[in-house]
Amino acid sequence: MKLPDTFQVGPYTLKLSRDSRLLNANDIGACRMSTGELVVRDGLTPQETVLTLLHEFCHVYGALWDGEVDERQANRLSGFLYAILRDNPGLQALVARAERETSE
16 A cells, blocks of 8 residues: 655654564554654555554644543544544545635
Protein backbone atom coordinates (compact mmCIF):
# COMPACT_ATOMS: atom_id res chain seq x y z
CA MET A 1 0.00 0.00 0.00
CA LYS A 2 1.45 3.35 -1.08
CA LEU A 3 1.45 5.89 1.73
CA PRO A 4 2.42 9.55 1.92
CA ASP A 5 5.90 10.38 3.21
CA THR A 6 4.46 12.90 5.66
CA PHE A 7 1.19 13.79 7.38
CA GLN A 8 0.14 17.27 8.41
CA VAL A 9 -1.44 17.49 11.87
CA GLY A 10 -2.27 21.08 12.66
CA PRO A 11 1.02 22.98 12.45
CA TYR A 12 3.09 19.77 12.69
CA THR A 13 4.49 17.76 9.80
CA LEU A 14 5.04 14.16 10.86
CA LYS A 15 7.34 11.93 8.85
CA LEU A 16 6.14 8.39 8.16
CA SER A 17 8.59 5.52 8.54
CA ARG A 18 7.96 1.87 7.60
CA ASP A 19 11.20 0.72 9.27
CA SER A 20 10.15 -2.12 11.59
CA ARG A 21 13.55 -1.97 13.32
CA LEU A 22 12.28 1.17 15.05
CA LEU A 23 9.49 -0.80 16.75
CA ASN A 24 9.41 -3.08 19.75
CA ALA A 25 8.87 -6.73 18.82
CA ASN A 26 5.10 -6.75 19.48
CA ASP A 27 4.30 -3.26 18.21
CA ILE A 28 2.82 -2.57 14.80
CA GLY A 29 3.07 1.20 15.11
CA ALA A 30 4.53 4.02 17.15
CA CYS A 31 4.13 7.75 17.61
CA ARG A 32 7.41 9.54 18.31
CA MET A 33 6.59 13.18 18.84
CA SER A 34 10.13 13.93 20.03
CA THR A 35 11.40 13.18 16.49
CA GLY A 36 8.21 14.14 14.63
CA GLU A 37 7.78 10.61 13.36
CA LEU A 38 5.07 7.99 12.94
CA VAL A 39 6.21 4.41 12.46
CA VAL A 40 4.01 1.73 10.88
CA ARG A 41 5.24 -1.82 10.49
CA ASP A 42 5.72 -2.83 6.88
CA GLY A 43 3.79 -5.87 5.59
CA LEU A 44 0.44 -5.08 7.22
CA THR A 45 -2.79 -5.44 5.28
CA PRO A 46 -4.26 -2.16 3.96
CA GLN A 47 -6.92 -2.26 6.70
CA GLU A 48 -4.32 -2.88 9.42
CA THR A 49 -2.18 -0.06 8.03
CA VAL A 50 -5.01 2.47 8.12
CA LEU A 51 -6.17 1.35 11.57
CA THR A 52 -2.59 1.66 12.82
CA LEU A 53 -2.24 5.17 11.39
CA LEU A 54 -5.52 6.24 13.00
CA HIS A 55 -4.37 4.68 16.28
CA GLU A 56 -1.11 6.61 16.16
CA PHE A 57 -2.97 9.84 15.29
CA CYS A 58 -4.92 9.35 18.53
CA HIS A 59 -1.59 9.37 20.38
CA VAL A 60 -0.59 12.52 18.47
CA TYR A 61 -3.80 14.17 19.64
CA GLY A 62 -2.99 13.23 23.22
CA ALA A 63 0.59 14.43 23.00
CA LEU A 64 -0.29 17.78 21.46
CA TRP A 65 -3.58 18.83 22.93
CA ASP A 66 -5.13 16.67 25.60
CA GLY A 67 -2.56 14.79 27.63
CA GLU A 68 -1.95 11.09 27.20
CA VAL A 69 -4.24 8.82 25.19
CA ASP A 70 -3.72 5.27 26.47
CA GLU A 71 -3.66 2.14 24.30
CA ARG A 72 -7.23 1.16 25.12
CA GLN A 73 -8.56 4.60 24.22
CA ALA A 74 -6.50 4.72 21.01
CA ASN A 75 -7.72 1.25 19.98
CA ARG A 76 -11.36 2.15 20.51
CA LEU A 77 -11.17 5.56 18.89
CA SER A 78 -9.19 4.37 15.85
CA GLY A 79 -11.75 1.60 15.22
CA PHE A 80 -14.57 4.13 15.57
CA LEU A 81 -12.94 6.57 13.14
CA TYR A 82 -12.17 3.78 10.67
CA ALA A 83 -15.83 2.68 10.69
CA ILE A 84 -17.04 6.25 10.11
CA LEU A 85 -14.68 6.70 7.15
CA ARG A 86 -15.51 3.24 5.73
CA ASP A 87 -19.27 3.62 6.07
CA ASN A 88 -19.39 7.18 4.72
CA PRO A 89 -17.33 7.25 1.52
CA GLY A 90 -18.59 10.74 0.67
CA LEU A 91 -17.15 12.22 3.85
CA GLN A 92 -13.79 13.13 2.30
CA ALA A 93 -15.53 14.99 -0.53
CA LEU A 94 -17.73 16.77 2.02
CA VAL A 95 -14.67 17.94 3.96
CA ALA A 96 -12.97 19.08 0.75
CA ARG A 97 -16.08 21.03 -0.29
CA ALA A 98 -16.36 22.64 3.15
CA GLU A 99 -12.71 23.71 2.95
CA ARG A 100 -13.18 25.19 -0.54
CA GLU A 101 -16.30 27.10 0.53
CA THR A 102 -14.56 28.37 3.66
CA SER A 103 -11.60 29.73 1.69
CA GLU A 104 -13.77 31.56 -0.88
